[in-house]
Amino acid sequence: MNNIAIYPGSFDPITNGHLDIIVRASKIFDKVIVAVLENPEKKNPLFTIEERVELIKRVTKDIDNVEVESFKGLLVNYAKEKSAKVIIKGLRAVSDFEYELQMAMMNNKLNNQLETLFMMTSNKYSFLSSSLVKQVAMYGGCIKDLVPEEIIDDIRNKFK
Structure with a gap:
């Protein structure tokens, strides 16, 4: 498993767009580690880190060949710890590319043995983001087809 x-x-x-990338990546790589970032910049998350890891484990x-973990710190250090040579990033639109390119270049500067693979999200999920799912759910809208069926009740229950 190299x-x-x-x-x-x-x-x-996790959205159906994320899951689409995971499924497609799992067909390319021996192992895909879905790494849930403990990001201090994202204030007031809907789910705790532990809950997010559990939700992703449930839908995968x-x-x-998919593992799910959380991590803190620099992605390049985590990748080295896991012996990973590739970072997968999903792109929905051109607007995602500029930020993700900057991050990929910084990661490569910190570890030139680490490559970033950009995967375009399937057209049917190109508009989808976790933020939009939360907004729709908060106002009681239908989130079917936006997130995996197994976690719809988990999301709805956060807004009760």
């Missing part, structure tokens, strides 16, 4: 990739993010909550349980 072909290890990390798919980092806050996943608050049938994908044998």
